[in-house]
Amino acid sequence: MRINVLQHTPNEGPGSILDWAQARGHQTFVYHPYQFGHLPTADQTDLLVILGGPMSPNDDLSWIKQERVLIQQLLEQGKPMFGACYGAQQITKTLGYPVSKAPAKEVGWAPVYRQSKIIPGLPEKLLALHWHEEMFEVPKEADWLFSSDAVKNQGFVMNHRIVGLQFHFEPQADNVREMVVNDFPYIKGSVLDQSVDDILNTPVPKENKQTMFKILDYITEII
Structure with a gap:
């Protein structure tokens, strides 16, 4: 499988996705x-990972619009996608939904709560890293x-092929x-x-990497 990762700032890389x-x-x-x-083509892509960044899907930049062209092509082809923060927003924007200011700016560690059992084995509560003010x-x-305590819309799963998370x-x-530091x-x-x-002093929970693996296994599962 060829995994194409769209990274949008030097300090927000794929992390444990590379381990998976x-x-x-x-x-x-x-x-x-x-x-x-530069962007990959849909034909070159078996799984697309769209990472976070300081920009907004609402910004009037040509490469942001071109990303949505690629996302639309992958939606039509039924290929798996995972979006984190800005990446999740790009997916929903492509689907025709608005991206707007969140009720609260969340930066730091805070719990998220599972709202669906559609992906097997996800814990009911996890401590996640938040770095956003749009949703x-x-x-x-x-x-x-x-969901989180401050922002309801924190994650979605669609068609056994797409997961978007507002957090990390x-x-x-x-x-x-x-x-x-950056x-x-x-x-x-x-x-x-x-x-x-x-x-910095909050340990990264081991469950986060395990959950990332479960999500990626789920969207790439042969169905």
Whole structure:
């Protein structure tokens, strides 16, 4: 399987998604469209991973619009996709749903609560890393998957092929440090009221990587 990853800022990489790909024997190709402007084609893509970033799907940038062309093609072909934060928003925007300001800016660690049992084996509650102030609308075509105390729309699953999460399960300890040391000014104004040290000193739960594996296994399962 060829996994194409769309990365949108240097400090938000694929994290444990790479571990999953290596464990399952897949090849991973990481694209940086914000810098180089290149995207894979739908025919080159067996699984598309769309990562987070500081931009918004509402921004008037040509490469953001081109990403949605690719997403639409993959939707039509029934190929699996996983979106984190901005990536999940891009999927819902492609489906015709709005991306808007969330009721609260969430930056830091906070619990998320499972709302559907459609993906087997997911825990009822997990501690996730949040880094956002916009949110998607859960598509009518999808099942609501996660919520948090501050923002209801935190995750969705659609057609056994697509999962979008407003938060992050993929970062490991090194990834969290990279996010924080480079983007620490963004922490200001978060409803979670956590300091740089609070975020850095919170261990990444081992369940997050396990959950990431279960989600990716689910959307790539032969059905």
